[in-house]
Amino acid sequence: MIKNIVCIGAGYVGSPTMAVIADKCSEFKVTVVDINEQRIAAWNSDKLPIYEPGLDDVVFRNRGKNLFYSTNIPDAIREADVIFISVNTPTKTFGTGAGRAADLQYLEKTARSIIEYADSDKIVVEKSTLPVRTAQAVSRVLNSNTKGLHFQIVSNPEFMAEGTAVNDLQKPDRVLIGGLETPEGRNAVETVAGIYRHWVPGERIITTNLWSSELTKLVSNALLAQRVSSINSISALCEKTEANVDEVARAAGFDSRIGSKFLKASIGFGGSCFKKDILNLVYLCGYYGLPEVASYWEQVVAMNDYQASRFVGNMLSAMFNTVADKKIAVLGFAFKADTGDTRESPAIAVSRMLLAERARVAIHDPKAMVNARHDLADVENDVLFCEDPYEAIKGAHAIALLTDWKSFRELDFKRVFEMMEKPAFIFDGRNYLDHDMLYKLGFNVYGIGRKPLTHF
Numbered sequence: 001m002i003k004n005i006v007c008i009g010a011g012y013v014g015s016p017t018m019a020v021i022a023d024k025c026s027e028f029k030v031t032v033v034d035i036n037e038q039r040i041a042a043w044n045s046d047k048l049p050i051y052e053p054g055l056d057d058v059v060f061r062n063r064g065k066n067l068f069y070s071t072n073i074p075d076a077i078r079e080a081d082v083i084f085i086s087v088n089t090p091t092k093t094f095g096t097g098a099g100r101a102a103d104l105q106y107l108e109k110t111a112r113s114i115i116e117y118a119d120s121d122k123i124v125v126e127k128s129t130l131p132v133r134t135a136q137a138v139s140r141v142l143n144s145n146t147k148g149l150h151f152q153i154v155s156n157p158e159f160m161a162e163g164t165a166v167n168d169l170q171k172p173d174r175v176l177i178g179g180l181e182t183p184e185g186r187n188a189v190e191t192v193a194g195i196y197r198h199w200v201p202g203e204r205i206i207t208t209n210l211w212s213s214e215l216t217k218l219v220s221n222a223l224l225a226q227r228v229s230s231i232n233s234i235s236a237l238c239e240k241t242e243a244n245v246d247e248v249a250r251a252a253g254f255d256s257r258i259g260s261k262f263l264k265a266s267i268g269f270g271g272s273c274f275k276k277d278i279l280n281l282v283y284l285c286g287y288y289g290l291p292e293v294a295s296y297w298e299q300v301v302a303m304n305d306y307q308a309s310r311f312v313g314n315m316l317s318a319m320f321n322t323v324a325d326k327k328i329a330v331l332g333f334a335f336k337a338d339t340g341d342t343r344e345s346p347a348i349a350v351s352r353m354l355l356a357e358r359a360r361v362a363i364h365d366p367k368a369m370v371n372a373r374h375d376l377a378d379v380e381n382d383v384l385f386c387e388d389p390y391e392a393i394k395g396a397h398a399i400a401l402l403t404d405w406k407s408f409r410e411l412d413f414k415r416v417f418e419m420m421e422k423p424a425f426i427f428d429g430r431n432y433l434d435h436d437m438l439y440k441l442g443f444n445v446y447g448i449g450r451k452p453l454t455h456f
């Protein structure tokens with residue numbers, strides 16, 4: 001019987017997951033620990049460190065009852081029956097595999113703290129996304145302890161998406177749990193499955209061997225990103241042929257074998273997972289001597305980079321081949337709506353390309369201003385950060401809409417048009433606004449993968 005669940009790493013993945021476990025399993029004490037004191041203080045405050053719809057309610061109703069946030073890692077480890085590891089595993093920036101392989105130093109440090117402080121056997125669950133076969137390394141580090149302790153490693157990747165994390169956790173399509181095919185391994189998988197069975201129907205809990213589970217996480221993200229790159233590649237062809245990419249995606253997606261989801265053409269995918277996980281997959285394929293497989297997946301990232309530069313190229317050619325000294329209002333900096341997260345957001349690359357063209361860039365995002373300032377810290381003097389969208393728009397030659405925030409549809413576009421320099425341009429990187437309405441108001445409207453609506 002388990003009583004104490006601990007999660008090491010209070011980030012975007014670990015904290016929401018633990019909040020939902022605490023909410024659904026009142027008999028467990030759930031403790032989330034982190035080395036970052038500021039982050040833990042924020043999780044213990046009225047203003048949580050991440051914006052995620054519905055998360056405040058879940059945290060506030062369980063915090064202090066059976067959900068705790070702490071920096072006391074030693075005590076938490078000692079007390080734990082099950083330890084989830086949810087530390088960051090960014091792409092390596094140095095040495096072998098730089099720019100592709102996962103940087104596993106935080107993971108290994110965590111494993112080493114577990115053996116330093118543990119004084120009983122434990123189940124250790126990999127929640128962070130990791131290269132396939134990492135569990136073997138983690139198991140070797142943990143089981144090298146000289147205290148005679150035994151650790152079972154279980155892989156339980158998280159599939160929630162930001163912005164819908166709470167709903168995804170409460171009603172997951174599936175929960176995946178992988179373990180070793182030994183009696184102890186099967187027991188550990190069963191224990192972790194028992195946590196989820198509190199609220200997830202049994203048929204949605206899938207158990208596999210360790211390596212399938214680790215690889216499935218990378219593959220799921222790669223397949224999703226591949227769909228976005230596939231439709232984005234077609235958006236370029238649509239712009240040349242006057243086909244409309246949204247019509248193409250809709251009509252193709254009606255085929256139940258293709259399916260309609262994740263076929264929305266856009267400025268490109270961002271987020272902490274897609275690029276990192278594909279590069280990780282590419283590195284693994286190279287490592288295992290499969291260069292053709294590696295280059296196949298590498299194209300998904302290359303197409304994504306191309307989409308952002310193509311977008312800026314379209315802006316330039318529409319605006320008479322120069323944006324130098326023109327004010328451009330960048331609306332939306334988060335990598336998607338309903339999150340303040342800007343990791344790998346295409347808005348970063350687009351803003352930098354516009355700055356390189358010497359445009360005056362004014363940025364507004366309803367939730368991501370702090371992160372935007374951080375991402376552009378090295379060029380902050382060249383950028384205007386605006387809390388109010390109309391301040392960003394005032395006197396602008398063009399609007400670049402980069403995130404599909406609902407509030408952008410609610411702007412008073414008549415007022416927007418009046419405030420802008422003429423001819424007024426809107427580049428809608430999400431095909432999110434009502435283009436016919438904007439055109440009628442006088443804007444020159446450029447979407448993704450569709451014919452521009454211009455007054456020239």
Ligand code: UDX
Binds near residue numbers: 162274
């Ligand atoms: C993703 C996976 O969906 C999730 O299962 C995994 O656990 C983590 O990675 P996330 O990155 O939070 O989640 O967001 P997601 O909704 O997948 O969107 C990723 C990016 O793709 C966003 O920038 C989004 O705008 C873009 N996207 C998505 C498109 O451009 N078009 C689409 O049709 C779908």
Ligand code: ADP
Binds near residue numbers: 009013087109128
């Ligand atoms: P994710 O999106 O995967 O949740 P984040 O970067 O948001 O990633 O969160 C990872 C968290 O893990 C960070 O808050 C970081 O401080 C924490 N962390 C990293 N290494 C350790 C460690 N050795 N012990 C405890 N926490 C750690």
